[in-house]
Amino acid sequence: MRLYNSLSRQVEDFIPLVEGEVRMYNCGPTVYKRQHIGNFRAFIMADLLRRTLEYQGLNVTQIMNITDVGHLTEDDVVDSQGEDKLQKEAARRQMDPWEIAREEEKNFKEDLALMGIPPAHTYPRATEHIPEMIEMVEGLLAKGLAYEVDGNVYFDITQWPAYGALSGNKLENLEVGASGRVDDRTDKRHPLDFALWKRDEKHLMQWDSPWGRGFPGWHIECSAMARKYLGDTFDIHTGGPDNKFPHHECEIAQSEGCTGKKYVRHWVHCGWLEIGGRKMSKSKGKLYTVPEMLELGYTGRDLRMLMLKQHYRAPLPFDLELLDEAKKMRSKLNNFVTSELRRCADGDAHTEITDAVETTRSRFLAALQDDLNTSVAFAAILELMTTVNRLKPTTSDAELVLNFMSEIDGVFGILDPVEEAADLDADIDALIVERNQARKDRNFQRSDEIRDELQARGIELIDTAQGTEWKKI
Ligand SMILES: [Zn+2]
Structure with missing residues (x-):
């Protein structure tokens, strides 16, 4: 299989570290509010990737974290600033942050199910892996890649010259942007040093550490949990376009700094979901949640269909008209399997249909193996449907085609269950x-x-x- 690697910025051969086995980590949700449909693009992509690998006979271990502490509001700068999202939401809703986290995790999993996304093998929660994070921070301190000031521990960015390799952000350029904030963080050696542990006795979720009570930084959470479940080096790490920088950049620095080994072999990121030409996460347009979409008469699988029609790396413009088109396309496919192929006359199989199924199977697989080219894979299926309908299938043709449709839906997951x-x-x-x-x-x-x-x-x-x-x- 060929797969784009965000680190090399090239489509590369995908070869798992251990033959036949793939270890994959997906950056999961921060469970402080219901995820919007833009967030789900990354999860649908991860699911497609897992199913495509499994379709090729590989055994995939999929880990998706649940961030329930430590993710700050200003997460687009290297040294994240602002408030903890969970803590802020707890104040707004006048609720316990733990309660919010569990409730939103449940909502998230319900939304995944509505989109036909089967569960990952493990959903590690950040709050349940504090010892693993502390251990990693201690490792970084021991190596001189981190330092402590008054209960706060920072990663020393000047000790990591490779910083910026994934996102293409050069340290010099970042420094210019950060200069406005230098003064308010006098305890740091460099304005861009990012927190591994934050001292905070007032935080609603806090733990003991060798540096006093506080909570972990968001980036170290993923480094520690990925390491625990997948080892020092693993095959695939996925995320949304907003995760690439600074989150994944910081993960690489911490993990490789701590273990001295390559962290991730293949970085996979989806493109932005855009509303009115703007990136959805930054957009002031309507950020629908899944329940809001259901209320408008769409299903989770309609959204999945919309996302699979477009290549996962391309920007995806979103509006309800496009969702209508996806919905129509999905009912066409559903109708084909639940109605058209169920009303056939008895008779011999058409060799033309048998051949078309074989050809479609190879075209479908080849398209997916080519960096998940879903639109070409779809085109092959639509062509098969046209051929089958034109030839007036018999019951034996129908059986063959139905089995094939169910086989490909094992990858696409768009037909009604x-x-x-x-x-x-x-x-x-x-x-x-x-x-x-x-x-x-x-x-x-x-x-x-x-x-x-x-x-x-x-x-x-x-x-x-x-x-x-x-x-x-
Ligand atoms: Zn992450």
Whole structure:
């Protein structure tokens, strides 16, 4: 497989460290509020990557952290400033930060499920790995890469000349930007030195450390947890475009500084989600959450479809019209498997269809192996659908194509799950029976109501001489 590596800025061969095994770390959510759909682009990408690797027979270990302390509000500067996001939210909501963290973690996992994202193997919480972080900070102090001033521990950025390799930010350029803030942090040797441990006796979430009570820096959390679950060196680290700098840059400095080994072999970042041409995280436009999107009549899988139509690294413009298109495309695919392929006449298989399935399978795999080229993979599937429909498939063709569609959906995860589809069928059938009875009873008001209700759910009824049939609109 070929995969773009943000560190080398090139598409490279992806070769796992241990044959057949892939160890992958995904920067997870900071659980202080419900994630917006822009955040989910990185998680959908990570899921696609995992499924693509598994489709090729690799065994993937996926770790996604839960940041429940230490992430400060000004997280786009090297030496993050501002308030702890959890603590700030606790004050705003007048709630316990621990309660907020657990509630938002639960919400996050619910949203993942709605997008058809299966759980990672482990979701380590930062607050449950404080000893591992302290150990790493001690290691950095022992090596002279960090220093302590009055209970605060900082990474000494001047000791790490490679800083900036991932993001292309040169230390000299960063210094210019930071100059305005030099005065307010007099305890630091260099204005860009970033905190590994912050002394804070007033923080609502605090721990004992060799440097007094306080809490860890956000970056050291990921370094320590990735190391614990995946080892000093592992295959893939993913994140959103906003994680690249300074978060991942700082992770590299800390981890490689501490272990003396390469930290991550392949860095993978998705592109921005844009609203009105602006990066979503900075945008003043509407940052929908998943429940808000559901209220507008979309599903988590519609959003997934929208994101998979675009290459993961390209900027993705977001508006509801594009989401409508994705929704339509998804119902077309659903309709193909739940309706069109289920109404076939008996007969021999078409060799043309058998051949088309084989060709599509190789094109699909080749596209994904080419740096996750989902749009080419989609095009291959749409072409197959056209071929199949044109040839009027028999039941044996349908069986083959249905199996293939379920195989590729193991990677894309955009079709309605089978259980849901079965529930939907039973539901619709029950309403059709009720409507037929209402018509017999000349209760046209009720029969119209049922038709309208189904219409609103995207189901069209067709009355034929043989009875009532339905299809998805
Ligand atoms: Zn992280």
